[in-house]
Amino acid sequence: MEKMSSQKECLVEENEHLDKKDLRRRDFLKFTGAGVASLALLGVTGCKKDRHDEDMGADGFYFGSGDIAILNYAYALEQLEAAFYIQVVNSPYSGISDLEKTYLTDIRDHEVAHREFFKKALGGKAISNLEFNLSGINFSSRESVLSTAKTFEDLGVSAYNGAGWLIKDVNYLALAGKIVSVEARHAALIRDLIDNGSFANMEVIDSNGLDVAKSPTMVLQAASPFIKSKIDVKDLPTY
Structure with missing residues (x-):
């Protein structure tokens, strides 16, 4: 009986520890998301001009060139992740x-904040709202949802890592660094929900212990099945 009582006490203590750990994780997610949301309200360019909808040419929504193209x-x-x-x-x-x-609600709020941040930062140079094809995702299946979330989050991190050195404006670079840390x-978190302890493996960490980086070309190829709108990225810096 004493042994059973001791095991029960240990289980209660462990559950309390996990509850506190989960609470801390949730609070941190909210904190980091709130920070980005604040940046979105402040804006980057200070431009209050409404975004125009004349960016749809024969080749699709034009991203622009240079830093503007990278921001778009x-x-x-971010539009894809938010959707x-x-x-x-x-x-x-x-x-x-x-x-x-x-x-997942906290992550949704972060992605919406990221989306609105870029819309605000780009002002009149922002592309319009894109349409996405999410029909291949079974939203009633935990496995399908978390697997897709893993794909999007890993892709997002590698996208920021790969585009960072292409950004010329140091202010944009600093802000991209803040967002990629949240991503x-x-x-x-998503990897941990799928398989506890798998948050960093060789799929996302290279032999030097660094996050994997992918070029804009590689990222857009991977994301293309989900992007329904036609996009024009001919002047997007890549390698």
């Missing part, structure tokens, strides 16, 4: 726990 590239990816997580939260998968729904935390 990031904006397009995905909005759908996830609006129609939760079967058997979702309250804690998982809370995590990396999303990626780690």
